[in-house]
Every structure is written in C-alpha cells, then in structure tokens.
Amino acid sequence: MGEDDTIGFEALRQTLVYWNIDDYPIPTDDLDPVFGDILKALHVMGFRNGYIDVYLYSEQINCEAIVTNDFLGQGEYYCAFGYKVLDITLYMIRRATCIGPGPVNYFVIAKPKRELHRVLQCLKSRRHNVLLVKPPPPGEKFLFSVDSLLENARFLGGGKPRFKELYASHASEYDISFEKYVEIKEDVSKMVDFSERIPTVRGPRTAVFWDAVDCPFPPSSSPDAIYHSISSALAERCFSDNITVWAYLDDDADKKGSALLGGDKTWASRIYFLPGGDKASRRIRMLNDMFLWARDSPRGMRYEASLVLFADQFIGARGYYTDMLRRLDAMYYDLLFVTPTLHINNPESPQWPGLLIDRGASYFAFEEPPSPKMHEAHAAAEEETLNTHGNPLLETEDIKKSQSPELQAGLLIDGGRGCESSEKGTPKRIALSPLEPNTCYGRRTN
Structure with missing residues (x-):
C-alpha cells in the first residue's frame, strides 16, 4: 500500500492527541477552533467517537527532577492538558496499557524521533491505530486547518484514512482483553x-x-x-x-x-x-x-x-x-x-x-x-x-x-x-x- 492511498476506516473508540509544541507551536491562544478542526478532520477520517483528549507536551531534557502538568481547558468535545516531561513515550505505553478493552487511537503531532518512532511501531503491532502528521517542507509552517490535516495525516506505515462504514464487529474493533487467551510461541532464532x-x-x-x-x-x-x-x-x-x-x-x-x-x-x-x-x-x-x-x-x-x-x-x-x-x-x-x-x-x-x-x-x-x-x-x-x-x-x-x-x-x-x-x-x-x-x-x- 502506498503512503497516499486512501483506506476505508471506522473506529468508535477513544482518540488521544499527542502534540509536541516544541516541534509544532500552537498557532493561537484560542484552543476551541484548533481542537474543533482536529475533531472535524478526525471525523472525516473515520474516528467517530466524537471526543478527544489532547496532550500538549514539551520534552525538556533538564526536567528529570520535576514533571509538571496543567489543565488547559475543556470544551464540548475535548479536554486539553499541558505537560513538561523528559520523554512522552512511556506515558503513551502506560495509557495503552490501562485503557480498554480494545485498542486506543493515537493521533501524534510531532516530528519523527528515534524512540518515539520505535514506541509507535510497538503500539501499532499491538493493534492500536497510530495516525501521524506529515511534516511540512523546510521553512514552512504547518496549517492546522481541516483541509491541511486531511491532506497530511497518514497512518503509521502509510495510507490516508477516510470514513467507510464497516460491520459492527469491525467498528467495535479487536478486544485486547482476549490476548490472554492467545499464546505467543517462542522462536529461539528470533531476537x-x-x-x-x-x-x-x-x-x-x-x-x-x-x-x-x-x-x-x-x-x-x-x-x-x-x-x-x-x-x-x-x-x-x-x-x-x-x-x-x-x-x-x-x-x-x-x-x-x-x-x-x-x-x-x-x-x-x-x-x-x-x-x-x-x-x-x-x-x-x-x-x-x-x-x-x-x-x-x-x-x-x-x-x-x-x-x-x-x-x-x-x-x-x-x-x-x-x-x-x-x-x-x-x-x-x-x-x-x-x-x-x-x-x-x-x-x-x-x-x-x-x-x-x-x-x-x-x-x-x-x-x-x-x-x-x-x-x-x-x-x-x-x-x-x-x-x-x-x-x-x-x-x-x-x-x-x-x-x-x-x-x-x-x-x-x-x-x-x-x-x-x-x-x-x-x-x-x-x-x-x-x-x-x-x-x-x-x-x-x-
């Protein structure tokens, strides 16, 4: 499948938005229209829960001793929080572990980094849906409009999701709680x-x-x-x-x-x-x-x-x-x-x-x-x-x-x-x- 191919998609579960404000500064102090456009774009792409949790984070290498979090606001369709952390990836893993049953939808607005990319691959392989924003050309700013998000959002691994009504069993998605019944055999030749x-x-x-x-x-x-x-x-x-x-x-x-x-x-x-x-x-x-x-x-x-x-x-x-x-x-x-x-x-x-x-x-x-x-x-x-x-x-x-x-x-x-x-x-x-x-x-x- 090519990176720009369109994929029919429907997900009814929660969507978490992780936004690295070091990579992509918030374009305005008014959160409502920005998060409203994100939700509209997600709706077109097939994420139909109707509510998002948004985590605006800054990774500060000198914040080992102190981790701060602030409540930024709540709207009709979102809750937003700001974090200063050493690294966000462990929070993503923990969130995927305790939410459920079923997979989590991740929408990550951040530039590719080694450990972030690895962790997102790990989450994808465990049946979570991972959506990324394609970085803009050098010297250009990313426009957080509905059209821009629809044009530049890709699944990890490629493909542009667009809403397509699926059977109820598909829309409710795989229930991760059943993993306990699935035994993964050991292969001694595999790392x-x-x-x-x-x-x-x-x-x-x-x-x-x-x-x-x-x-x-x-x-x-x-x-x-x-x-x-x-x-x-x-x-x-x-x-x-x-x-x-x-x-x-x-x-x-x-x-x-x-x-x-x-x-x-x-x-x-x-x-x-x-x-x-x-x-x-x-x-x-x-x-x-x-x-x-x-x-x-x-x-x-x-x-x-x-x-x-x-x-x-x-x-x-x-x-x-x-x-x-x-x-x-x-x-x-x-x-x-x-x-x-x-x-x-x-x-x-x-x-x-x-x-x-x-x-x-x-x-x-x-x-x-x-x-x-x-x-x-x-x-x-x-x-x-x-x-x-x-x-x-x-x-x-x-x-x-x-x-x-x-x-x-x-x-x-x-x-x-x-x-x-x-x-x-x-x-x-x-x-x-x-x-x-x-x-x-x-x-x-x-």
Missing part, C-alpha cells in the same frame, strides 16, 4: 526486541534488564556463556530460573556490540542485545521496555515475577524516573536494583556476576522494603483487584483516580506522586533496602 508482543511466559519468572555499558560483560564470552553465568547466579539466590535477559548497548559507539545487534540470533539462550544509544537514551528505552514487558506478560499472582535492573543510572533519580519506577513497584513486581561500583564491576572476575549481585543489590521501596510478611499482610488485607475480564489491573492507582470528577473530565495522564512542581509534592528519593550477602533474594521459586 525479542518488543517490536511485537513478546512470547508468552506464565508462572514464576525473572526478567533482567541490563545496561551493558554500565555493567560490561566478559569480553571473550559468548552470549550463551553470559546468559548461563547470569541465570546461574540468580537461580542460586532463589530467583525463578525461568529467566530472560535484555541487554542494552550503545550502538553509536560500541563497534563490538554492534555486531550483536545487526545479525541473526545464532545462540539458543534467552538473552537479547538491543540498541540503546547514549546514556540518557538507554535509560528511557529500558523503562519503556519494562512497561511493554509488564503489558505483554502480566503477572498472575502478586510477586510471582521479579524484575532485576542492572544499571547505575537510576539510583538517586527523582521526578520522572522515580514516579515510573514506583508504578512498577505498585504493580506488585519484585523490583531489584543492582548498581555497579568500581570495586565489584569486574566482568573478568571468576565471581562475576555473583559478586555484583551480592554487593550491589538493593530492593526498591518508597516507604519500607518489601518483605514476605508485608506481602502476606497485603494479601490478607485486600482482595486481588480484577478487571471485568478477570485480569489483575496493572494501574490500580489510575483506575481508582478515574472515578474522580477530575479524571472523568479527561485527566488520564497524571504526574503522579513525586512529580509535582510544588515544594509539598517534592518526591522522596528512591528508598533502597540493601541486602545481606549470601542471602536468598528471590521470593518466588519454581
């Missing part, structure tokens, strides 16, 4: 890079996200040998031996690592080498992939899944990172940090990576470190929250908030505790509970 739904894993499991620049691997070891060392060390410390490892490399600078990225997967182990870019880019991608992992492989019981993060970038983080890591912790995953320090970060040591875990590991917590007794108390105090399809809700806090009048009006991306711009809302630093050496770290075993 699992989150570009599509990852293979199905049930029961106790351990997911490892490893910054291979912060924590280098033994230089002469094969991928299978690296995986065996990591999995053996974790299994010895009572983690589930159903282990998958994602390792992130600086593909712009690491020539040796690039050889692992470009070719076919020739090893049998569940270790996958992914391009991460520079330090800041790796941190953003790792967080995005953690939430894609949680979305694709939801836990069945509390704390049956452990998430182990090897990196030195998150300790002492505030604002954006603190809030997102807190959300993973609130989803009842065991979240373990392993921070490399100079005296233990030696991949050529015969004790690697056991020493790295024993002396660099800490559990994530905001109020108190997780413990078996605390977990039992949680289980006894409250029932497992289930959605209408029987799945544990991934975003319990968001769902509770959605009952409030403020969120019913459309505020569905919240800054979260620790992301306020006021002094009262200044976040606590990540509380880490150091672990005693030679102890059993994992809480669930096969």
Whole structure:
C-alpha cells in the first residue's frame, strides 16, 4: 500500500492527541477552533467517537527532577492538558496499557524521533491505530486547518484514512482483553526486541534488564556463556530460573556490540542485545521496555515475577524516573536494583556476576522494603483487584483516580506522586533496602 492511498476506516473508540509544541507551536491562544478542526478532520477520517483528549507536551531534557502538568481547558468535545516531561513515550505505553478493552487511537503531532518512532511501531503491532502528521517542507509552517490535516495525516506505515462504514464487529474493533487467551510461541532464532508482543511466559519468572555499558560483560564470552553465568547466579539466590535477559548497548559507539545487534540470533539462550544509544537514551528505552514487558506478560499472582535492573543510572533519580519506577513497584513486581561500583564491576572476575549481585543489590521501596510478611499482610488485607475480564489491573492507582470528577473530565495522564512542581509534592528519593550477602533474594521459586 502506498503512503497516499486512501483506506476505508471506522473506529468508535477513544482518540488521544499527542502534540509536541516544541516541534509544532500552537498557532493561537484560542484552543476551541484548533481542537474543533482536529475533531472535524478526525471525523472525516473515520474516528467517530466524537471526543478527544489532547496532550500538549514539551520534552525538556533538564526536567528529570520535576514533571509538571496543567489543565488547559475543556470544551464540548475535548479536554486539553499541558505537560513538561523528559520523554512522552512511556506515558503513551502506560495509557495503552490501562485503557480498554480494545485498542486506543493515537493521533501524534510531532516530528519523527528515534524512540518515539520505535514506541509507535510497538503500539501499532499491538493493534492500536497510530495516525501521524506529515511534516511540512523546510521553512514552512504547518496549517492546522481541516483541509491541511486531511491532506497530511497518514497512518503509521502509510495510507490516508477516510470514513467507510464497516460491520459492527469491525467498528467495535479487536478486544485486547482476549490476548490472554492467545499464546505467543517462542522462536529461539528470533531476537525479542518488543517490536511485537513478546512470547508468552506464565508462572514464576525473572526478567533482567541490563545496561551493558554500565555493567560490561566478559569480553571473550559468548552470549550463551553470559546468559548461563547470569541465570546461574540468580537461580542460586532463589530467583525463578525461568529467566530472560535484555541487554542494552550503545550502538553509536560500541563497534563490538554492534555486531550483536545487526545479525541473526545464532545462540539458543534467552538473552537479547538491543540498541540503546547514549546514556540518557538507554535509560528511557529500558523503562519503556519494562512497561511493554509488564503489558505483554502480566503477572498472575502478586510477586510471582521479579524484575532485576542492572544499571547505575537510576539510583538517586527523582521526578520522572522515580514516579515510573514506583508504578512498577505498585504493580506488585519484585523490583531489584543492582548498581555497579568500581570495586565489584569486574566482568573478568571468576565471581562475576555473583559478586555484583551480592554487593550491589538493593530492593526498591518508597516507604519500607518489601518483605514476605508485608506481602502476606497485603494479601490478607485486600482482595486481588480484577478487571471485568478477570485480569489483575496493572494501574490500580489510575483506575481508582478515574472515578474522580477530575479524571472523568479527561485527566488520564497524571504526574503522579513525586512529580509535582510544588515544594509539598517534592518526591522522596528512591528508598533502597540493601541486602545481606549470601542471602536468598528471590521470593518466588519454581
């Protein structure tokens, strides 16, 4: 299908508009006519819900400590909010995870960027509808009129949508809640890079996200040998031996690592080498992939899944990172940090990576470190929250908030505790509970 081919389309579900005001400044202070034209154009293209949530965002590289959000206004057919965030992509993933059942419609007004494009591809492969605006020629401004939007809006991958009435079953679209009944088989020859739904894993499991620049691997070891060392060390410390490892490399600078990225997967182990870019880019991608992992492989019981993060970038983080890591912790995953320090970060040591875990590991917590007794108390105090399809809700806090009048009006991306711009809302630093050496770290075993 060509980029300019017309596609018959009808969607009855919610449409979210993400507008990067750094790339495309708002043409007027009067929001009503601008958003009215967007809604009219979407209606012609087949998006027939009749209401839009608009997120005007600015990505500020220096806003790690503070994430701000403001209510900009509400009209008959829209709610608008303004955000200053380090990166918008994780909010998109989270929104796709907690809304439903069924896919989300995304209309993205932003210039192409590496991680944004990757995340939108990930959302598309998971059956969400992604609509983009074609950038204007250099030196020209984009006109946010109905005609301009109709001329320049394209589906990701090509095609101009135009309304065509479909059968009711098509218009209501695929119900994502049925994914739990669809098992994705593992193909050991395939690199699992989150570009599509990852293979199905049930029961106790351990997911490892490893910054291979912060924590280098033994230089002469094969991928299978690296995986065996990591999995053996974790299994010895009572983690589930159903282990998958994602390792992130600086593909712009690491020539040796690039050889692992470009070719076919020739090893049998569940270790996958992914391009991460520079330090800041790796941190953003790792967080995005953690939430894609949680979305694709939801836990069945509390704390049956452990998430182990090897990196030195998150300790002492505030604002954006603190809030997102807190959300993973609130989803009842065991979240373990392993921070490399100079005296233990030696991949050529015969004790690697056991020493790295024993002396660099800490559990994530905001109020108190997780413990078996605390977990039992949680289980006894409250029932497992289930959605209408029987799945544990991934975003319990968001769902509770959605009952409030403020969120019913459309505020569905919240800054979260620790992301306020006021002094009262200044976040606590990540509380880490150091672990005693030679102890059993994992809480669930096969």
